[in-house]
Amino acid sequence: MGEINIKRLASELNLSAATVSRALRDSHEISAETKARVMEMAKKLNYEPNPFASSLRRQQSKTIAVIVPEVANNFFSLAIKAIEEVARAKDYHVLIYQTHESGEIEASFMTSLLSGRVDGVLISPASHVANKEYFQKVSEKMPMVFFDRDHADIEGVKITTDDYDSAYNATQHLVDAGCKTIGYLAALETLTTGKKRLQGYQDALKNNNLKCQPDLIVSNCENNEPCHSKIKDFISQQKPDGIISSIEELAIPCYYACKELHLNIPKDLKLITFSNLSHAELLNPPLSTINQPAFEIGNEAATILFKMFSKRWYDPNITISLKSNIIKRESTRS
Amino acid sequence: MGEINIKRLASELNLSAATVSRALRDSHEISAETKARVMEMAKKLNYEPNPFASSLRRQQSKTIAVIVPEVANNFFSLAIKAIEEVARAKDYHVLIYQTHESGEIEASFMTSLLSGRVDGVLISPASHVANKEYFQKVSEKMPMVFFDRDHADIEGVKITTDDYDSAYNATQHLVDAGCKTIGYLAALETLTTGKKRLQGYQDALKNNNLKCQPDLIVSNCENNEPCHSKIKDFISQQKPDGIISSIEELAIPCYYACKELHLNIPKDLKLITFSNLSHAELLNPPLSTINQPAFEIGNEAATILFKMFSKRWYDPNITISLKSNIIKRESTRS
DNA sequence: GTGAAAGCGCTAACAC
DNA sequence: GTGTTAGCGCTTTCAC
Numbered sequence: 119m120g121e122i123n124i125k126r127l128a129s130e131l132n133l134s135a136a137t138v139s140r141a142l143r144d145s146h147e148i149s150a151e152t153k154a155r156v157m158e159m160a161k162k163l164n165y166e167p168n169p170f171a172s173s174l175r176r177q178q179s180k181t182i183a184v185i186v187p188e189v190a191n192n193f194f195s196l197a198i199k200a201i202e203e204v205a206r207a208k209d210y211h212v213l214i215y216q217t218h219e220s221g222e223i224e225a226s227f228m229t230s231l232l233s234g235r236v237d238g239v240l241i242s243p244a245s246h247v248a249n250k251e252y253f254q255k256v257s258e259k260m261p262m263v264f265f266d267r268d269h270a271d272i273e274g275v276k277i278t279t280d281d282y283d284s285a286y287n288a289t290q291h292l293v294d295a296g297c298k299t300i301g302y303l304a305a306l307e308t309l310t311t312g313k314k315r316l317q318g319y320q321d322a323l324k325n326n327n328l329k330c331q332p333d334l335i336v337s338n339c340e341n342n343e344p345c346h347s348k349i350k351d352f353i354s355q356q357k358p359d360g361i362i363s364s365i366e367e368l369a370i371p372c373y374y375a376c377k378e379l380h381l382n383i384p385k386d387l388k389l390i391t392f393s394n395l396s397h398a399e400l401l402n403p404p405l406s407t408i409n410q411p412a413f414e415i416g417n418e419a420a421t422i423l424f425k426m427f428s429k430r431w432y433d434p435n436i437t438i439s440l441k442s443n444i445i446k447r448e449s450t451r452s
Numbered sequence: 453m454g455e456i457n458i459k460r461l462a463s464e465l466n467l468s469a470a471t472v473s474r475a476l477r478d479s480h481e482i483s484a485e486t487k488a489r490v491m492e493m494a495k496k497l498n499y500e501p502n503p504f505a506s507s508l509r510r511q512q513s514k515t516i517a518v519i520v521p522e523v524a525n526n527f528f529s530l531a532i533k534a535i536e537e538v539a540r541a542k543d544y545h546v547l548i549y550q551t552h553e554s555g556e557i558e559a560s561f562m563t564s565l566l567s568g569r570v571d572g573v574l575i576s577p578a579s580h581v582a583n584k585e586y587f588q589k590v591s592e593k594m595p596m597v598f599f600d601r602d603h604a605d606i607e608g609v610k611i612t613t614d615d616y617d618s619a620y621n622a623t624q625h626l627v628d629a630g631c632k633t634i635g636y637l638a639a640l641e642t643l644t645t646g647k648k649r650l651q652g653y654q655d656a657l658k659n660n661n662l663k664c665q666p667d668l669i670v671s672n673c674e675n676n677e678p679c680h681s682k683i684k685d686f687i688s689q690q691k692p693d694g695i696i697s698s699i700e701e702l703a704i705p706c707y708y709a710c711k712e713l714h715l716n717i718p719k720d721l722k723l724i725t726f727s728n729l730s731h732a733e734l735l736n737p738p739l740s741t742i743n744q745p746a747f748e749i750g751n752e753a754a755t756i757l758f759k760m761f762s763k764r765w766y767d768p769n770i771t772i773s774l775k776s777n778i779i780k781r782e783s784t785r786s
Numbered sequence: 787g788t789g790a791a792a793g794c795g796c797t798a799a800c801a802c
Numbered sequence: 803g804t805g806t807t808a809g810c811g812c813t814t815t816c817a818c
Contacts, residue, residue: 164563164566164589166563166564166566166567166568167567168508168567168568169567169568169569170504170505170507170508170513170568170569171504171508173504174502174504174505174508179504181547188533189523189529189532189533189536190526190529190530190532190533190747191529192524195523195524195525195529196524198523198524198548199522199523199524199550202523202548202549202550203550206549206550211547211569212547212548212549213515213545213546213547213548214532214536214546214547214548215536215540215546216533216536216537216540229498229500230500232498232500233500233501233502233503234500234502234503234504235503235504235545255498370731370734373734395731397704397729397731397735400704400707400735400736401731401734401735401736402734402735402736402737402738403736404736
């Protein structure tokens, strides 16, 4: 078909392809008049430069990759929203990859990106990782920023939240509300993110001289189908009067479990959770949340990635922590 | 740096680049032994073929574009999740673009895709569109599938839901619950999607001999900040005893408005909404919803797009409608 | 079953 | 300020 390329455009204008190329990129070598002529003709012919030819020649893709566990998640979809907006402003394209928490899938994505398909990577790593060397390999080859989640044993630029502090403060909030037996729904345990949250919870208990036994911690729940019954069993057996959930997905089952056990939130059991649920206020009862600034995290991560592209970022190993926001609602009222 | 390409790989094996290329693509011309040698060496050297060179030469990108109004939306994030999974299975890459409901931004994305950057497009169009010719242009050049939203005056392959029926049935449900004055919160009014929902509502009223006045319809709400007060005013002035909301975003303000007006849902006002809120059951009161099969829509749209790629799809102008699911909860109890 | 050579469309180095 | 040329890394004729 009559695919219109730069050669065709050039011949139409009685110019060389080189000149047209330069004019299109607004090079200072080209006269204003020629530029105008080129632009006009390009528009007239609906010329769209072939990005692959350009990328091949220039060795840059104008594309970034975003690797997340899931897209359909209140936190990640907000982060992606922000990332897409930053990329858009820079005329960059955004490739999306979901790992479904699998380190294997993650490794295969990351490895394929070594081909040069993207200029940089934003990643919130999967929780199940075996061999982590691909992180190293990718970051040697191109700018990479971790956001929200990260591994302690991997160096890099990281945008996280104050996981320890917010878990600590949320636990303290439960203590202040009168809780004596506070359970913890663990998740992301292989990640720094999860470890810090757990540590914050444990330290808060200790500093309040409250018991901190292993059987108050529910682990390995996130990927098991019987998560609901596990939590229900936990509540009925351990009889906690407070629960802090380290991810939104584990807090929801608490509502159902309490219904079934005829327990009243917050009277019998107070509940607070890490969450980006936008309508926590409308739940019955309104849910106290530790709200992470998802949009800001995405925005910051992307912004820094672009600074790395243009060498306006020098620290290859820094963690920037944004503040979460604890919103106290009915579910933790004393 | 030691970027390893096909030439290098070939020389390492004492083969020509052509043979290596064929071996990597598992061509039948190549002996099993050679293939094995090539594969082994490719793995050993961590060879990753340059996708731009390949795309340039083969004139195909192994990439699709997904254009949506917003990523951070319960419906779209689920659809994207499905799309990414289908693409993944086909070894395709997924580019994400957000229009923020702007036809201009949409036009600029679509036009840029004419460059050949992607092999096909999945789009849920923006609600504010002026000139629609870019749809035509893109669909002439490559496979394109509309999902969820579409324009009546544009031909194409479309995956939608039974908007008319579900709005009709939801309205009927309100009537059955005893509502006499049923309001409608309109959205997407420029799209077939919005028009059909409105029509379903209106027809249901007529068939039940209920009044169907314009002042029971709240329009132009979605993009205005004062949406909340507009809805609150509507409720206090028109005193509807039932409301059907055509999008989730307009149903939430009803909860707040009712709180402020000291109205009880469902006693004073029954509410049902199109929504993909996963925790509608936990709201206070539990919210009756018209739940669209977001994942299935994304899955179906992507699956058909790939069929179009391989010419296993022939109808260029068909609308496939998936069934929504009306879930009756406390908010519409009589 | 394998190799040589041309070319996808663009851009950068080098001429003038 | 513009043109000529070479080449990015791959695939695909066409030879043999």
